[in-house]
Amino acid sequence: MRLRLFLLGVLVLSAGLGTTSAGPASAGQPDFTGEGASCSSGANPVRLHVAVSGLRSSDGMLTLTVYGDNPADFLASGKKLARVRVAATLGTTNLCIAVPLRRSYAIALYHDEDGDRRFTRNAIGYPVEGYGVSNDAATMMGIPSYESARFIAQPGDNRLSIAMRY
Secondary structure (H helix, E strand, O other), X not given: OHHHXXXXXXXXXXXXXXXXXXXXXXXOOOEEEEOOEOOOOOOOOEEEEEEEEEEOOOOOEEEEEEEOOOHHHXXXXXXXXXXXXXXXXXXXXXXXXXEOOOOOEEEEEEEEOOOOOOOOEOOXXXXXXXXXXXXXXXXXXXXXXXXXXXXXXXXXXXXXXXXXXX
């Protein structure tokens, strides 16, 4: 029963994480989609500075997806508020994404080591690539709830840390 719940959770989690965006990222440049923008653009009032620790390699990209304040949208395919892809850095990758003001947010991310823009799993559904969730929300018995990943951010600079899980 636990394995079945875990596998179901992994499949749902990967549905939200593994969707692709239009166009490849420019070499070395962040790739923003949805309502996300560069923190230096001034396009959105909330700047999320995220330090992602524990990356096991600098291969591929780190894909970070931000969800808004609707719990039903969390990890749902096509329901992201914003997404950014940046080059992975061994150990810690720092990034910043500017998003529109919402009552709350949740983040899911994965280390796309093979660069295929998908959250890769093995034959039985276990993650092959690293992943993380805001608040380092637990994923032991399936996907985390929106409430466990939810955080409040104010206009201006907001700092978060997320640890990768492999």
